[in-house]
Amino acid sequence: MAGEFTRRGFLRTAAATAALGPVSASATQGAAATARKPDGPVVIASANGLRATARAAELIAQGVTPVDAVVAGVAIVEADPDDHSVGYGGLPNERGVVELDASVMDGPTHNSGAVAALQRVKHPAQVALRVMRRTDHALLVGAGALEFAKAHGFKEEELLTDEAREMWLKWKERHSDRDDWLPPLEPPDNGAAEIKSGGMLYTHGTINCDAVDLHGNLGGVTTTSGLSYKIPGRVGDSPIIGAGLYVDNAVGAAGSTGRGEAVIKNCGAFATVELMRQGKPPVEACLQVLKRIVAHLTDPRLKDSSGRPNFDVKMYALAKDGTFGAAAIWSGGQFAVHSAGRNRLEDTAYLYERPPKEQ
């Protein structure tokens, strides 16, 4: 069975990982540490999803399907004003309007639903679930998605919090000296330096959450406010099935966070699941997809002085047998896991060691 753990499989993983060159030792350790038979539901998520994994595991244990459970789990983060990457409190587009993207996929039915550039509805993942179950479509966008959400009783509300508005205003006043928006004179402004060092120019936060129950049934969700300060209407990988999320009930589930444009062009989640289908352990599948993203990168604008990507992508993968893994282009990341009754953060494997921050 794809992803099933055997000693021979582990040796193959270790050898393949060693052949990847720049991959860290922690990639091999991650593969070994996560290769096990599940003794309860297994739920994984991006690092901001620790509450989501706990909630989803609790619901699955009560008999809720994996796809419903992960949507309920990420709702906690969508409603959190302090998470500026998702739902309420998410960072807005360049005009100061919050636009949300989300997708869901159900393993047993191989059905999916998604919304993109949805405004004024706090829980886009729940709307995506309605698209999956109550339409013959796979993706609704913009005004049509909002109209559909309202028809299903979703409340329209302002999603831009004061804190997110202040962050947007800071970006707007400092990102160009060729417009009429000026930063305050007092107190002394260090925002421009922060922007120049990449500190707050753009962010790609997102939450992906995937689950498998004891019957081997899978479900996944990815939800986001997308790239901060984006051009209105920009859609990332999160609501694109095969890019930001993919589930095949015979194999596993995968999702992504980070620079969506890079994931879309490499069919990230689909490629990860296909690599697991070929027998790659989850962490190995994630690393291979990231290597592919790096190999396909040609634009010098997106490279650092050493020719490596100046952005990050993280891939998350969960196999049908409960083995799991996550990897990033750059070191220092974590992901959330609930397995064997324990909810925790684990380190992601990675391709490149992040250089120490310049002073």
Ligand code: GLY
């Ligand atoms: N991965 C989230 C986005 O690029 O929109």
